[in-house]
Amino acid sequence: MTTKRYICLYFQVHQPYRLGRFRYFDIGRGGGYFDDEKNRSILEKVSQKCYLPATRLLQELSVAYPDRFKCAFSFSGMVLEQMMHFHAESLSEFQKLATMPGVEILAETYSHSLSALVSRSEFEQQVKRHDGLVEMLFSRKPRVLRNTELIYSDEIAAYTAAMGYSGMLAEGADRILGWKSPNYLYVAKNAPTLGLLLKNYRLSDDIAFRFSQPDWNEGPLTAEKFVHWLNAIPEDEPLVNLFMDYETFGEHQWAESGIFDFLRALPDAVFRYSDFEFITPSEALSKLKPADKISMPEPVSWADEARDLSAWLGNPLQDDAFESLYRLRSMVSDCRDEQIQKDWQKLQTSDHFYYMCTKFFADGDVHKYFNPYDSPYEAFVNYMNVLADFELRLKSSLAAIPKQRKQLTTQKQAVPHRAHTD
Amino acid sequence: MRVLMFGWEFPPHISGGLGTACYGLTKGLMEHGAEILFVLPRLFGCEEAGQMRMIGADESGLPEEFNRFIQKGSMRLLQVNTTLFPYATEETYAAEYQHSFNREQQKDHSAMGGGLTGLYGSGLMEEVYRYASIAPLIAKNHTFDVVHAHDWLTFPAGMAASAQSGKPFVAHIHATEFDRSGSNPNMEVKRIEQQGMETAERVIAVSEYTKKIAIKQYQIAENKVDVVHNGVLPSAVPTVFSDYKKFPVVVFLGRVTFQKGPEYFLYTAARVLRQNPDVRFVLAGHGDKLLHMITLSAQLKISSRVSFTGFIQEQDIARLFGHANVYVMPSVSEPFGISALEAARAGVPVIISRQTGVAEVLNSALKNDFWDTDGMADSILALLKHGALNGWMSRKGQQQARLQTWNKAASRVLKTYSQLQL
Numbered sequence: 001m002t003t004k005r006y007i008c009l010y011f012q013v014h015q016p017y018r019l020g021r022f023r024y025f026d027i028g029r030g031g032g033y034f035d036d037e038k039n040r041s042i043l044e045k046v047s048q049k050c051y052l053p054a055t056r057l058l059q060e061l062s063v064a065y066p067d068r069f070k071c072a073f074s075f076s077g078m079v080l081e082q083m084m085h086f087h088a089e090s091l092s093e094f095q096k097l098a099t100m101p102g103v104e105i106l107a108e109t110y111s112h113s114l115s116a117l118v119s120r121s122e123f124e125q126q127v128k129r130h131d132g133l134v135e136m137l138f139s140r141k142p143r144v145l146r147n148t149e150l151i152y153s154d155e156i157a158a159y160t161a162a163m164g165y166s167g168m169l170a171e172g173a174d175r176i177l178g179w180k181s182p183n184y185l186y187v188a189k190n191a192p193t194l195g196l197l198l199k200n201y202r203l204s205d206d207i208a209f210r211f212s213q214p215d216w217n218e219g220p221l222t223a224e225k226f227v228h229w230l231n232a233i234p235e236d237e238p239l240v241n242l243f244m245d246y247e248t249f250g251e252h253q254w255a256e257s258g259i260f261d262f263l264r265a266l267p268d269a270v271f272r273y274s275d276f277e278f279i280t281p282s283e284a285l286s287k288l289k290p291a292d293k294i295s296m297p298e299p300v301s302w303a304d305e306a307r308d309l310s311a312w313l314g315n316p317l318q319d320d321a322f323e324s325l326y327r328l329r330s331m332v333s334d335c336r337d338e339q340i341q342k343d344w345q346k347l348q349t350s351d352h353f354y355y356m357c358t359k360f361f362a363d364g365d366v367h368k369y370f371n372p373y374d375s376p377y378e379a380f381v382n383y384m385n386v387l388a389d390f391e392l393r394l395k396s397s398l399a400a401i402p403k404q405r406k407q408l409t410t411q412k413q414a415v416p417h418r419a420h421t422d
Numbered sequence: 423m424r425v426l427m428f429g430w431e432f433p434p435h436i437s438g439g440l441g442t443a444c445y446g447l448t449k450g451l452m453e454h455g456a457e458i459l460f461v462l463p464r465l466f467g468c469e470e471a472g473q474m475r476m477i478g479a480d481e482s483g484l485p486e487e488f489n490r491f492i493q494k495g496s497m498r499l500l501q502v503n504t505t506l507f508p509y510a511t512e513e514t515y516a517a518e519y520q521h522s523f524n525r526e527q528q529k530d531h532s533a534m535g536g537g538l539t540g541l542y543g544s545g546l547m548e549e550v551y552r553y554a555s556i557a558p559l560i561a562k563n564h565t566f567d568v569v570h571a572h573d574w575l576t577f578p579a580g581m582a583a584s585a586q587s588g589k590p591f592v593a594h595i596h597a598t599e600f601d602r603s604g605s606n607p608n609m610e611v612k613r614i615e616q617q618g619m620e621t622a623e624r625v626i627a628v629s630e631y632t633k634k635i636a637i638k639q640y641q642i643a644e645n646k647v648d649v650v651h652n653g654v655l656p657s658a659v660p661t662v663f664s665d666y667k668k669f670p671v672v673v674f675l676g677r678v679t680f681q682k683g684p685e686y687f688l689y690t691a692a693r694v695l696r697q698n699p700d701v702r703f704v705l706a707g708h709g710d711k712l713l714h715m716i717t718l719s720a721q722l723k724i725s726s727r728v729s730f731t732g733f734i735q736e737q738d739i740a741r742l743f744g745h746a747n748v749y750v751m752p753s754v755s756e757p758f759g760i761s762a763l764e765a766a767r768a769g770v771p772v773i774i775s776r777q778t779g780v781a782e783v784l785n786s787a788l789k790n791d792f793w794d795t796d797g798m799a800d801s802i803l804a805l806l807k808h809g810a811l812n813g814w815m816s817r818k819g820q821q822q823a824r825l826q827t828w829n830k831a832a833s834r835v836l837k838t839y840s841q842l843q844l
Contacts, residue, residue, distance in 0.1 A: 023731065024704055024729035024730075024731050025665065025738065025741060027667070027702070027729065028667055028668055028669075315720075316717050316720035316721045317716070317717065317720045317725070319720065320719075320720035320721075320723055320725045320726070321720070321725065323723070324725065324726035327726075377712075377713050377716050380716065380720070380725070381716065381729070381730045384725050384726060384728075384729070385729055387726060388702070388726060388727075388729070391726070392668060392669070396668075
């Protein structure tokens with residue numbers, strides 16, 4: 001009778017390196033951009049509220065339903081580094097979870113960056129670097145990629161396919177899908193070897209955003225009710241992709257909201273009241289037949305109502321900051337200074353540009369400007385001061401390098417490479 | 423000579439050139455033996471509503487040398503409770519008022535009574551007249567030979583005190599509505615200025631430039647207006663030369679408002695950067711145009727070479743002037759422009775617009791029309807390129823600034839007093 005139907009759970013784990021206050025007078029200081037204390041304390045807080053309890057819960061579920069409960073994770077290089085430095089306990093819980101068979105780790109850009117929009121080689125380098133870290137920490141080779149903030153376009157799909165990945169995650173945006181349902185496996189139109197899993201944003205956001213909204217007429221959401229909604233999906237639609245930030249559990253939705261009880265009860269409710277099973281992205285790619293080809297000529301993301309890039313790029317502040325950053329790229333690739341390379345990674349994180357978003361900021365409200373880190377203008381000014389210092393360091397470091405090395409680096413970039421071969 | 427003087431700000435609580443000018447002028451007058459009762463509104467709050475308070479020698483926060491005068495009895499400071507705020511427009515005043523109101527409420531609920539229109543009155547005009555309504559009482563209780571008021575906010579008070587006492591009234595013009603608002607003046611403000619200058623027995627203008635405005639825009643008789651250029655005090659904080667920067671620095675310092683022409687600074691910056699991409703431009707100060715300027719720098723794609731400091735403390739000004747290569751004041755209309763003298767005093771070569779009063783005393787400065795961003799850019803590039811020119815202007819500017827004392831200004835003011843019908 002019916003074909004088997006699946007739920008694909010995917011969680012994003014990311015924390016940026018937040019900048020400390022960097023004034024004009026600090027330009028020339030030569031580094032020290034990041035607020036270690038703030039980053040450490042935020043990671044500590046998020047670990048206590050989310051990473052530790054949620055990961056232990058998922059371990060329990062994996063033990064309770066071996067081979068049946070499954071989920072996928074993507075960790076940015078930024079959060080992995082910070083866990084290595086500040087919170088080994090969280091990292092080791094994630095590592096423990098990753099040894100369980102139903103858990104898949106995905107590829108992404110090391111810096112949680114927007115590099116795919118501006119430089120193919122920077123994107124490839126970051127994905128490769130990220131793969132390296134994942135292999136080191138989890139002994140896994142990612143097969144499926146999810147780009148920063150689920151940003152996807154035909155062009156990025158082509159890069160990803162060329163790197164040898166078998167699939168990508170993307171947003172099931174209405175304006176792309178039209179009458180089509182996100183609940184099928186698709187392939188990229190211009191890269192038919194690349195499978196596409198599209199987020200079911202309604203059901204995902206019921207958990208991630210609406211779960212504890214007091215004015216939501218469907219609340220409180222129970223696992224049974226959620227499974228009831230799953231059952232309402234037409235029977236020929238085989239795949240429900242529930243993609244969300246991991247911090248949904250305990251951080252965005254507090255423990256008091258019952259979010260952990262929901263997660264704990266979900267597998268049992270699914271098995272008991274539906275014919276759904278859990279599936280990882282890689283399994284979905286091998287088990288399901290693509291229903292159609294999908295094309296997204298313009299980048300699509302999972303952010304805001306607009307589901308576009310406007311959270312990170314588009315206003316003059318964001319655009320000039322972004323262009324100023326990537327103007328430095330060719331110099332950075334000539335530079336061998338390890339600390340400069342590390343800072344280069346951290347400065348690319350998309351969050352810095354998100355802080356400059358003016359969409360929800362009343363223009364001209366001077367008083368907000370006074371409030372540190374409470375305004376996109378403040379974020380911008382601070383970031384540009386940091387970038388000015390970074391550029392000075394970069395230039396003085398390059399001034400010390402002999403010319404022939406630069407040629408070497410250029411050659412290396414020109415050779416196309418696969419992600420996993422070296 | 424006993425002077426009843428109405429001001430609106432006084433160190434240490436100043437927000438612009440006027441407080442500094444009142445400070446310098448009263449000091450100079452006392453050095454010539456004048457006795458001054460200086461009345462000023464309290465910016466925020468009141469221990470007891472409506473009270474006037476004589477400030478004693480033990481008052482903390484006043485410049486030390488004033489305590490000497492206060493002890494000698496030649497200076498008395500009288501504070502009047504109003505919410506009057508310097509450089510306020512009706513809009514910023516409303517926001518500031520709300521802010522101070524909230525603060526007051528937190529301090530003492532019982533003192534405030536009802537809503538926004540309670541004790542203080544909600545409009546700037548209302549405050550101006552509130553200040554004026556107290557003036558006759560002050561005039562009645564003190565003896566003096568002349569009433570001297572600084573700018574329109576204090577003119578109604580000065581006129582009221584003069585009318586009550588029959589003593590002559592001197593209107594001191596530091597800025598007019600035409601400087602502040604260009605071709606779009608607030609007619610009520612203009613009316614008060616007009617009335618003040620007409621009622622005054624003599625008018626003091628801070629420059630020939632301002633005198634011309636008084637004659638042309640307010641139809642004041644030429645022989646009724648005396649020009650007294652402002653002075654500059656020796657710096658309270660010594661210039662810091664150790665804060666060396668590896669890049670050329672061009673500075674704008676002032677309130678970021680229409681009057682100061684900050685956008686011409688940025689247009690000029692864009693032109694300079696086409697010739698010399700290593701120059702850094704610092705826009706120091708706060709004001710209602712700040713967010714627009716930040717956006718403009720991004721739109722001009724020069725934000726990687728521009729730093730915005732926001733409001734800047736004296737210690738930081740001393741650091742900034744210590745390493746700045748050029749100071750630019752592109753004011754659209756600047757009655758005087760004391761900060762150009764402060765920059766010159768610190769040895770920074772100065773470029774000023776022709777639409778400034780300070781151009782009349784700072785011969786060494788390079789002058790351009792404020793809209794001539796090409797000319798301004800050429801001047802900057804010349805100063806950055808030619809060390810000899812830079813050094814000459816630095817020395818010459820320091821000499822000229824040193825000659826421009828408040829003692830000299832005060833003797834001019836005494837000359838004006840001597841022409842009055844006492």
